[in-house]
Amino acid sequence: MSERWARTVLSLYRFAGAAAYPLMGPYVAWRTSKGKEDRARSRERYGVAGRERPHGPLIWVHAASVGETIAVVPLVENILSYGVNIVLTTGTVTSAKVVEERLSGRVVHQYVPLDLKPAVSRFLDHWRPDLAVIAESEIWPMTILELGARHVPQVLVNGRLSDRSFSSWKKRSNIAEALFENLAHVVAQSELDGERFRALGARPVTVSGNLKVDTAPPPVDERALSVLKRQIGTRPTWAAVSTHDGEETVAAEVHMILRKRHAGLLTIVVPRHPERADALMEQFAGMGLKVARRSTEDAIEPDVDILLGDTIGEMGLYLRLTEIAFVGRSLTSEGGQNPLEPAMLDTAVLAGRNVQNFRDAYQKLLDRGGAKLVRDRNMLAGAVNFLLSNETARRNMIAAGAEAVTEMRGALARTLKSLEPFIQPLIVKARLKGASGR
Numbered sequence: 001m002s003e004r005w006a007r008t009v010l011s012l013y014r015f016a017g018a019a020a021y022p023l024m025g026p027y028v029a030w031r032t033s034k035g036k037e038d039r040a041r042s043r044e045r046y047g048v049a050g051r052e053r054p055h056g057p058l059i060w061v062h063a064a065s066v067g068e069t070i071a072v073v074p075l076v077e078n079i080l081s082y083g084v085n086i087v088l089t090t091g092t093v094t095s096a097k098v099v100e101e102r103l104s105g106r107v108v109h110q111y112v113p114l115d116l117k118p119a120v121s122r123f124l125d126h127w128r129p130d131l132a133v134i135a136e137s138e139i140w141p142m143t144i145l146e147l148g149a150r151h152v153p154q155v156l157v158n159g160r161l162s163d164r165s166f167s168s169w170k171k172r173s174n175i176a177e178a179l180f181e182n183l184a185h186v187v188a189q190s191e192l193d194g195e196r197f198r199a200l201g202a203r204p205v206t207v208s209g210n211l212k213v214d215t216a217p218p219p220v221d222e223r224a225l226s227v228l229k230r231q232i233g234t235r236p237t238w239a240a241v242s243t244h245d246g247e248e249t250v251a252a253e254v255h256m257i258l259r260k261r262h263a264g265l266l267t268i269v270v271p272r273h274p275e276r277a278d279a280l281m282e283q284f285a286g287m288g289l290k291v292a293r294r295s296t297e298d299a300i301e302p303d304v305d306i307l308l309g310d311t312i313g314e315m316g317l318y319l320r321l322t323e324i325a326f327v328g329r330s331l332t333s334e335g336g337q338n339p340l341e342p343a344m345l346d347t348a349v350l351a352g353r354n355v356q357n358f359r360d361a362y363q364k365l366l367d368r369g370g371a372k373l374v375r376d377r378n379m380l381a382g383a384v385n386f387l388l389s390n391e392t393a394r395r396n397m398i399a400a401g402a403e404a405v406t407e408m409r410g411a412l413a414r415t416l417k418s419l420e421p422f423i424q425p426l427i428v429k430a431r432l433k434g435a436s437g438r
Helices: 003-023 025-033 039-046 066-080 093-103 117-127 141-149 163-171 173-180 191-199 222-232 247-258 274-286 315-319 340-344 356-368 377-389 391-408 411-436
Strands: 058-062 085-090 108-111 131-135 154-159 185-188 205-207 237-243 266-271 291-293 306-308 324-327 348-351 371-373
Touching: 039 108, 039 117, 058 066, 066 085, 066 093, 066 131, 066 154, 066 411, 085 093, 093 108, 117 141, 131 411, 141 154, 141 173, 154 191, 154 411, 163 173, 185 191, 185 411, 191 205, 191 356, 205 411, 222 315, 237 247, 237 315, 237 377, 247 266, 247 274, 247 306, 247 377, 266 274, 266 315, 274 291, 274 306, 315 340, 324 377, 340 391, 348 377, 348 391, 356 371, 356 391, 371 391, 377 391
Parallel strands: 058 085, 058 131, 085 108, 131 154, 154 185, 185 205, 237 266, 237 324, 266 306, 291 306, 324 348, 348 371
Antiparallel strands: none
């Protein structure tokens, strides 16, 4: 595909997006009905600002969901310390709650506009960002093109390209190059990610490591933790966290296999999507298992088999209740979920073999001995049984995970160094504006 043809395709995308704009109402309404959109703020998805633009230099930071939002919090806090304003966009209700909890009153939060020209243009007309910082793998063609047309520098931080995304872009390399030439800098998570961005035409590309390693461990309500620990007592526990469809069944079957060997065993299941909790309650009951549901604050009585963690923002609580965690989207689904939070919280990490999206983090944990991959239910049951039965091996695995996390730190400092040429002029501008009082 020639460069000229690639630009024609992008132009068609622009016009198609404008044509589709009036038809997006039903889509947003459907997402709202599923709890995926904030009904009171749905106009923000069309680029309609919910707040006034603050005076002075402003950086637009975008993080799609909870994981990306948590990853950029330390970066945002560093930028704020220099007196530069930030409008932080996210795409989900849950990530908006993270912003409220961790950055309330310090940033302007908005829901990200749909990647359609009318919405993006309206958003940019109002906020007039001096710099756009985009987290991870958020490659939205219209947004990139509109920022490029306005000569707003765009920096992708904590950048990654999954196997599937890279393969897809590689088939459309001319389109990728026409888009990525608008990026002023790509700060990639790993050497492999860096190579992939370069292959698609991005320049310059540097490698920082994973920003998620430089975040604080997920917080916990100490009172709630004390209550649950008291209810659990000395019972052996293990957790299956960030699970996807099918993995909860596997966890329940592992529980049934192991409860004969480990009296009083409690299995903690934390689905990635808590809205599936009703179906899971019915499924577990059909298997003859007694469940305590966290969202209704059910007591963990001695005969409870499973604690169902169907709440948002309490991963720090669930991980502090155990020393063994299977991390989902890796056995019956593909891509994996972030293993760093369990490793930070003194937990031996288990996962299936489909962890491509977190390949670098898993590889470092595996090299140190802080994680183990399993191929199926029986292998998972064997691994959990071994760790429950062997305290020394469990402690060694936990220590190895902590060492791996320590070795991986430093991404925040490297990212800030890459951003310095873009942020420093804004810092000077903010200080001059503050000195002038205007």
